[in-house]
Amino acid sequence: MESRRNFLKAAGAATTAGMVGTAGCIGSFGGDPYVDGTLTFLMSPTEPQDQMRDQYSPIGERLVSHIDPISEDDLEMRYAANYGATLEGLNSGTADVAETGPFAAALGVNSGKVDLILQRYAYGGWExxxxxxxxxxxxxxxxxxxxxxxxxxxxxxxxxxxxxxxxxxxxxxxxxxxxxxxxxxxxxxxxxxxxxxxxxxxxxxxxxxxxxxxxxxxxxxxxxxxxxxxxxxxPRAPIVASPELSDSEKEKIITAFTEAPDTMYYGADGTEGNDDDVWFDDVRRTDIDTYQPVIDTAENLGYGEEIFG
Missing domain, CATH: 3.40.190.10 (Periplasmic binding protein-like II)
Structure with a gap:
């Protein structure tokens, strides 16, 4: 797992809410890591749930088609009520992979809750x-x-x-x-x-x-x-994985993204340029060094571990 600094931990107010699926807000979700037959992908609360489901449905289809032996019935696409809930889901192993924000990801790496795997590219840049x-x-x-x-x-x-x-x-x-x-x-x-x-x-x-x-x-x-x-x-927002996954399992997720066709970014209708296009259009491998400016900003604000402890 990547090296981590000790500057925050996720608890308290940031983790009070759970995950939202088609049935609403629930306290836990998913199953064992995908090596045991399921794959749970979390969407962070940046846009309305239905809109994000349309945007990310081709990504779910890509993961299903690329990762053996995952089938459509084994995939869960879930909407997290907040970033803290995303970190807790990955940390507990009840979720496998998630898209999240830079601050939440840096916090998660430093508290051992997530592993950084990919950075996203959008609007012509990595920042x-x-x-x-x-x-x-x-x-x-x-x-x-x-x-x-x-x-x-x-x-x-x-x-x-x-x-x-x-x-x-x-x-x-x-x-x-x-x-x-x-x-x-x-x-x-x-x-x-x-x-x-x-x-x-x-x-x-x-x-x-x-x-x-x-x-x-x-x-x-x-x-x-x-x-x-x-x-x-x-630095643009990353995609992160559960530390419960093995390196080979994480590598399958990484290659599912890095080798994906452009159509993965076109949303549920499969056509570029519509409202359901996902906001990013490329990814690359990443690590904690990319997100050091975010960590430095948090430290400059004086927000330390005691905030969420």
């Missing part, structure tokens, strides 16, 4: 940006203007939707941050956490004063939002 945005025409033009304001964020363990927006506030203002991600306590503004798209929509519809989101969520409402602050150079 992306985080934004603090406000409704068009808002008086909020810089992070210092957030004092006393309602600010929406994505999942507390999201890099671009929570970690980096908080870092921008810290670096550019004298405002106090939340004592821990996911809690409003201690902040000089009124934070709330949900998903990227929900936070972006809330700002676009003027339900909140501002939002911290990843670039894809900003672009979804670009005509209704103005940029307050931006941070680029964040």
């Amino acid at each position: 992306y940006s985080s934004f603090i945005v406000a409704p068009q025409g808002s008086d909020i033009t810089e992070p210092a203007d957030l004092e006393g304001k309602d600010v929406a964020f994505a999942d507390p363990l999201s890099a671009s939707g929570s970690l980096y927006p908080l870092a921008m506030i810290k670096e550019d203002t004298d405002l106090s941050l939340p004592d821990e991600p996911g809690s409003p306590e201690g902040a000089d503004f009124n934070p709330q956490w949900s998903t990227h798209i929900e936070a972006s929509n809330a700002a676009a519809n003027e339900q909140v004063d501002a939002a911290g989101v990843g670039d894809f969520a900003y672009f979804a409402n670009e005509d209704k939002l103005q940029v307050v602050a931006e941070r680029s150079g964040i």
Whole structure:
């Protein structure tokens, strides 16, 4: 398993919710690692569940077709209620592989809950940006203007939707941050956490004063939002595997992705350029070194193990 630093562990508020499947939210799911006949793939809560199911269905089909002896009946595609639930599912061996965010993945590696296997490529690069945005025409033009304001964020363990927006506030203002991600306590503004798209929509519809989101969520409402602050150079989100899997089992998952045809990215309808296309269009092997900037940002914020312990 990759080397890991000791800077966070997943528990507490970030792991209170479970996994969501077709029947709703449940406390556990899946079965033994796929070598015993099942494969459970987790989708993280970046977009609505039905939308992500359409986007990721060809990926499930690719895994089924590439990994022997997995059949369609042996595959479970599950929607995680939050990033913490994703880490716990992989750590327990009740899930095998997941797509997740950079911060959650770095946290998971450092606490021994996941293994990094792939980095995703999208919008022309291996890196992306985080934004603090406000409704068009808002008086909020810089992070210092957030004092006393309602600010929406994505999942507390999201890099671009929570970690980096908080870092921008810290670096550019004298405002106090939340004592821990996911809690409003201690902040000089009124934070709330949900998903990227929900936070972006809330700002676009003027339900909140501002939002911290990843670039894809900003672009979804670009005509209704103005940029307050931006941070680029964040390594794009990884795909991770359960540490319960053997190296050979993980290698089968890696090659299923790296040798996949372009159609794997085209969504349920199999046609490029439609709403159900998955957001990324390539992958490459990766390790913890790629995500060191995310770890450094967390440490600079002073968010240590005690937050989730």
